[in-house]
Amino acid sequence: MPEPCPDGYQEICALKELKALKTIGFTYLKGEQELNAFIVYKKGEIYAYQNSCPHTGVTLNWQPNQFLSFDEEVIQCAMHGAQFRINDGFCQRGPCRGQSLVGIEVAICGEIVIICPSNKE
Secondary structure (H helix, E strand, C coil), X not given: CCCCCCCCCEEEEEHHHHHHHCEEEEEEEECCEXXXXXXXXXXXXXXXXXXXXXXXXXXXXXXXXXXXCCCCCCEEXXXXXXXXXXXXXXXXXXXXXXXXXXXXXXXXXXXXEEECHHHHC
């Protein structure tokens, strides 16, 4: 029997939708502030980050749900081309080299991807 979803969770998307698209942008509330974020599905793992470049604070995506480089190997900022590792958000190339994206805790609950309540405080 699947684990019940924790109280206070927010549904992001269906797992099968994420597998098909590979990246999905979403918003969530942290306290009373609405924040932009995105999730990445790669090799069976899910990673989530705030959608904000450490260099200028702009959103990273160049189109809705488009956060990856053309070869889908790195997260790429549409503004100045900074490249971030998918597995930890570390910037390995570009004007914010050495800085990292802010990670967000997500989980799979049944067949949906959720943002964990700890991120909302």
